[in-house]
Amino acid sequence: MAFYKQPACRHAVWSVPATIRSQMPATLFQKIWDAHAVRRLPNGQTQLYVGLHLVHEVTSPQAFDDLDAQGWPVRAPHRTFATIDHIVPTRAQARPFADAMAETMAARLERNCARHGIPLFDLSSGAQGIVHVIGPELGLTQPGMTIACGDSHTSTHGAFGAVAFGIGTSQVRDVLASQCVSMSPPKVRKISVDGRLAAGVFAKDVILSIIGALGVKGGAGYAYEFAGDAVHAMSMDERMTICNMSIEGGARIGYVNPDDTTIAYLRGRRFAPSGEAFERAAGRWRSVASDDGASYDDEVRIDGRAIGPTVTWGITPGQSVQIDARLPNPGDMPADDRAAVTEALEFMSLRPNQPIAGTKIDVAFIGSCTNGRLSDLREAARIASGRRVAPHVRALVVPGSQAVAAAAEREGLDAVFRDAGFEWRGAGCSMCLAMNTDRLEGREICASSSNRNFKGRQGSPTGRTLLMSPAMVAAAAIAGELVDVRTFGEVTA
Numbered sequence: 001m002a003f004y005k006q007p008a009c010r011h012a013v014w015s016v017p018a019t020i021r022s023q024m025p026a027t028l029f030q031k032i033w034d035a036h037a038v039r040r041l042p043n044g045q046t047q048l049y050v051g052l053h054l055v056h057e058v059t060s061p062q063a064f065d066d067l068d069a070q071g072w073p074v075r076a077p078h079r080t081f082a083t084i085d086h087i088v089p090t091r092a093q094a095r096p097f098a099d100a101m102a103e104t105m106a107a108r109l110e111r112n113c114a115r116h117g118i119p120l121f122d123l124s125s126g127a128q129g130i131v132h133v134i135g136p137e138l139g140l141t142q143p144g145m146t147i148a149c150g151d152s153h154t155s156t157h158g159a160f161g162a163v164a165f166g167i168g169t170s171q172v173r174d175v176l177a178s179q180c181v182s183m184s185p186p187k188v189r190k191i192s193v194d195g196r197l198a199a200g201v202f203a204k205d206v207i208l209s210i211i212g213a214l215g216v217k218g219g220a221g222y223a224y225e226f227a228g229d230a231v232h233a234m235s236m237d238e239r240m241t242i243c244n245m246s247i248e249g250g251a252r253i254g255y256v257n258p259d260d261t262t263i264a265y266l267r268g269r270r271f272a273p274s275g276e277a278f279e280r281a282a283g284r285w286r287s288v289a290s291d292d293g294a295s296y297d298d299e300v301r302i303d304g305r306a307i308g309p310t311v312t313w314g315i316t317p318g319q320s321v322q323i324d325a326r327l328p329n330p331g332d333m334p335a336d337d338r339a340a341v342t343e344a345l346e347f348m349s350l351r352p353n354q355p356i357a358g359t360k361i362d363v364a365f366i367g368s369c370t371n372g373r374l375s376d377l378r379e380a381a382r383i384a385s386g387r388r389v390a391p392h393v394r395a396l397v398v399p400g401s402q403a404v405a406a407a408a409e410r411e412g413l414d415a416v417f418r419d420a421g422f423e424w425r426g427a428g429c430s431m432c433l434a435m436n437t438d439r440l441e442g443r444e445i446c447a448s449s450s451n452r453n454f455k456g457r458q459g460s461p462t463g464r465t466l467l468m469s470p471a472m473v474a475a476a477a478i479a480g481e482l483v484d485v486r487t488f489g490e491v492t493a
């Protein structure tokens, strides 16, 4: 096993990287990478120090077992934080869980965290939730950091101007043992979204449009820097939605340069610095942003004004259309694309050239680390308010964290959803990947605010998923079919 048992690392705190010291224009990615590079390994990769390691119950048990087998401690428990999210039931959360497997996984995480001195945000903490929701809301996620987690949607944290990436179980083990991971640096592609988004168009529509334009493999080997007027006008919640799904476009890392919005979000957060230390940190955070004149390996411009509410129709996040468009016809496509489009249409039981609007749904799911934050619930509640879910639709709202749930309940959003016929659940990953009892049955088709629409993703091998913004999910739940949220009710974006 390739463990890196290094001495105490000089990169234990954010330091001024060589790229800043040399005053050469550099990207945020270059600055953070340089600041955290420990050494070049014989295989050509970089040993990279990890500033924050987030842990959950699914990808950590084997890693802890490997550590125990060697008799090694966790290298930096103060930089390691855990939560329980994937397997948590969202309805009956009393312990022991009814699902024996879920109970076993929860208990193992509790034991491992207790033994190694790792803070665990469990169900009794008031701070439990999806790992990519709680890191930011607790102020653990900060600009200039390297952040790793055994989950591919760790790219979410890049919204703060961090270099954040998912790692596999063996790398979780390496980070626990050494606080380092070995990686090759990706290239950097700047994606500028110009102009102002229209009403009824959200961050989810932007990232689905980007993935649709560049492809689900278009970002392989790249970190995505999201920029442009539309991105910098976004709230932190919206930036997180975009960075969250950069991995769906093939980019393991996605980020937005930190600015006033970032700093305002972090002020007063539990694990953020306070007082004068916060002001000093804010100065460092600003300095990590990409410099004017920095060079990129590739640059792409997207016209944000042309983006409309966007919906996936197929079995990858790249197979999407705007809500007022028709589905593709394989016969009109290049030969290389025909088989994939035909397979997707057949699996989804959709016809070439049919309008996507009007597609009947069985289930509506609002939640996940993509769109389970307070602002998402507010937009969905605005649509649901005073209306009723269609009789044939099963509709769930699953807050991304206990803090999101509590804030929503203070605003009365839970009552809005319940009155409309939605189920209001406890925090967790829920129907995003159905590692609990929240799942599709048979051929059910689900309007979902999550991030993946692969075959079987929501628990049924034949279940079908349509990805869209939370407002669009709420509108579909009410109408019982896909509708254009722009003509459905008041929207604010």
Ligand code: SF4
Binding pocket: 085, 086, 130, 131, 132, 151, 153, 368, 369, 370, 428, 429, 432, 433, 450, 451
């Ligand atoms: S909500 Fe979905 S994508 Fe996000 S961490 Fe949970 S399972 Fe993964």
